[in-house]
Amino acid sequence: MDTPNKPDKDILIDIEHLKKSFGNNTVLSDINMKLYKGENLVIIGKSGQGKSVTIKCVVGLLSQDEGQLKVLGKEVKELNDDELKDLRTKIGFLFQSAALYDSMTVRENLEFPLRKVLKMKEKGEINKRVEEILSAVGLPDAINKMPSDLSGGMRKRIGLARTLILKPEIMLYDEPTTGLDPITSHEISELILQVQKNYKTSSVIITHDLVCAKTVSDRILVMDAGKFIAEGSFSELRRSPEPLVNSFFKNTML
Amino acid sequence: MANNFSLFRNKVLEEAGSQVYFMASFFRNIFKSTFEMNEFIRQCFLLGNKSFPLVSITGIILGFVLTLQSLPTMKEFGAESFVPKMVTVSIVREIGPVIIALICTGKIASGIGAELGSMKVTEQIDAMDVSGANSVQYLVVTRILACTLMVPLLTILADALAICGSFIAMNLNQYVNYHLFFQKCFMSLSFDDLLPAFIKSIFFGFTIGFIGTYKGYNSNAGTESVGFAANSAVVSASLWIILIDAVAAQITNAFVYT
Numbered sequence: 001m002d003t004p005n006k007p008d009k010d011i012l013i014d015i016e017h018l019k020k021s022f023g024n025n026t027v028l029s030d031i032n033m034k035l036y037k038g039e040n041l042v043i044i045g046k047s048g049q050g051k052s053v054t055i056k057c058v059v060g061l062l063s064q065d066e067g068q069l070k071v072l073g074k075e076v077k078e079l080n081d082d083e084l085k086d087l088r089t090k091i092g093f094l095f096q097s098a099a100l101y102d103s104m105t106v107r108e109n110l111e112f113p114l115r116k117v118l119k120m121k122e123k124g125e126i127n128k129r130v131e132e133i134l135s136a137v138g139l140p141d142a143i144n145k146m147p148s149d150l151s152g153g154m155r156k157r158i159g160l161a162r163t164l165i166l167k168p169e170i171m172l173y174d175e176p177t178t179g180l181d182p183i184t185s186h187e188i189s190e191l192i193l194q195v196q197k198n199y200k201t202s203s204v205i206i207t208h209d210l211v212c213a214k215t216v217s218d219r220i221l222v223m224d225a226g227k228f229i230a231e232g233s234f235s236e237l238r239r240s241p242e243p244l245v246n247s248f249f250k251n252t253m254l
Numbered sequence: 255m256a257n258n259f260s261l262f263r264n265k266v267l268e269e270a271g272s273q274v275y276f277m278a279s280f281f282r283n284i285f286k287s288t289f290e291m292n293e294f295i296r297q298c299f300l301l302g303n304k305s306f307p308l309v310s311i312t313g314i315i316l317g318f319v320l321t322l323q324s325l326p327t328m329k330e331f332g333a334e335s336f337v338p339k340m341v342t343v344s345i346v347r348e349i350g351p352v353i354i355a356l357i358c359t360g361k362i363a364s365g366i367g368a369e370l371g372s373m374k375v376t377e378q379i380d381a382m383d384v385s386g387a388n389s390v391q392y393l394v395v396t397r398i399l400a401c402t403l404m405v406p407l408l409t410i411l412a413d414a415l416a417i418c419g420s421f422i423a424m425n426l427n428q429y430v431n432y433h434l435f436f437q438k439c440f441m442s443l444s445f446d447d448l449l450p451a452f453i454k455s456i457f458f459g460f461t462i463g464f465i466g467t468y469k470g471y472n473s474n475a476g477t478e479s480v481g482f483a484a485n486s487a488v489v490s491a492s493l494w495i496i497l498i499d500a501v502a503a504q505i506t507n508a509f510v511y512t
């Protein structure tokens with residue numbers, strides 16, 4: 001399940017026969033996937049099929065039971081704590097709820113990775129990067145607000161800003177438009193495209209939102225029962241005879 | 255029944271193993287890279303400052319009530335003049351550390367358990383780890399060390415205020431010269447009373463911080479688990495405090511108060 005004829009050096013995430021179970025419940029049965037440099041890879045599927053579990057395995061939040069999972073050439077399960085920490089600085093993860101630190105202001109949320117991960121101390125440099133990234137996500141005025149003062153869309157943008165401030169090579173988006181109105185969802189989708197263009201990131205986007213999938217995807221994987229059952233562009237999958245894939249796209253007006 | 259017992263046994267062993275692993279993680283992260291001094295000081299301020307009014311009131315009332323309850327009995331034996339000594343030694347050795355630790359368990363352990371549980375449920379801890387920051391060092395180590403430092407200090411404060419409360423209670427019945435009263439109190443105290451109690455309160459503080467952070471950091475998904483983490487932190491920490499006190503009493507009786 002991957003696009004052939006691309007050089008190995010362009011493979012940022014390489015997953016082969018990944019399996020993951022929780023007790024007696026097998027969530028990932030046989031995941032095979034590659035993320036290539038510069039692409040936006042969208043994963044769609046019914047709820048509970050293991051989409052979020054897959055990207056959490058990529059970033060080491062969950063450990064796989066079997067299989068190979070290489071990120072930027074490194075086998076994730078073989079990394080020690082310091083090596084995993086180093087790898088994570090190259091990956092940005094936007095959680096479904098944005099996961100902003102709710103006891104800190106927006107400024108402090110954005111400063112946190114700069115101070116704790118990059119160990120930056122120069123206040124001028126920190127302020128400059130915070131203001132730049134807030135402008136990039138279109139929220140320069142939110143700098144002194146608390147997360148509880150922000151709308152859902154604003155929280156997503158600030159969450160995105162907090163991941164981008166470390167300039168990651170890979171971005172993982174877990175349901176970036178869930179719970180948002182169509183206009184805000186479109187704005188987030190456009191922001192994902194801008195991130196790809198301006199920051200040269202490669203991304204994996206988990207979503208149910210077909211509008212978002214159509215907007216941002218270079219390639220789409222359809223997941224069912226813990227494995228990928230179809231792959232292609234949005235227009236290819238829309239014409240797919242595969243019943244589950246067909247049912248996903250059946251009622252869309254796109 | 256055998257099946258239930260083995261399930262229960264496995265659950266207890268898993269929990270014990272998990273706590274040992276968490277303890278090891280705490281010690282491993284104390285000196286790892288740069289210590290989070292700012293967050294540690296912030297936690298000391300939050301835990302100490304926010305507990306100050308409750309601990310102060312508790313201390314005063316403790317001394318006040320203990321004196322009022324002891325006076326009638328001591329009067330029967332004509333031992334009224336021993337009340338300052340009795341109250342002071344009782345509070346400093348035992349009642350002060352234990353009661354204040356139990357008060358702090360309700361205030362601090364539940365607060366930490368709920369805070370970290372809420373952060374776990376909303377994936378803030380995962381976000382911290384995924385960004386490359388050290389959530390154990392930032393959230394766990396700072397809070398446990400802050401508790402270990404602040405609970406003994408709060409205990410000393412409460413003990414002092416309890417002695418003041420005792421003075422107030424003595425003066426309700428009859429006039430007692432403050433100089434005489436406090437001289438009797440402090441002359442009755444020795445190093446053997448102060449040091450074991452202080453060491454005991456350090457262990458109490460560590461227990462409160464450890465249990466609170468453990469329950470919160472390891473809570474399950476769902477808002478119900480936040481309440482469970484807070485409640486469980488209070489219950490577990492309270493039990494551990496009583497157990498530690500029992501062990502400490504045996505040790506001090508065997509080696510100190512001979």
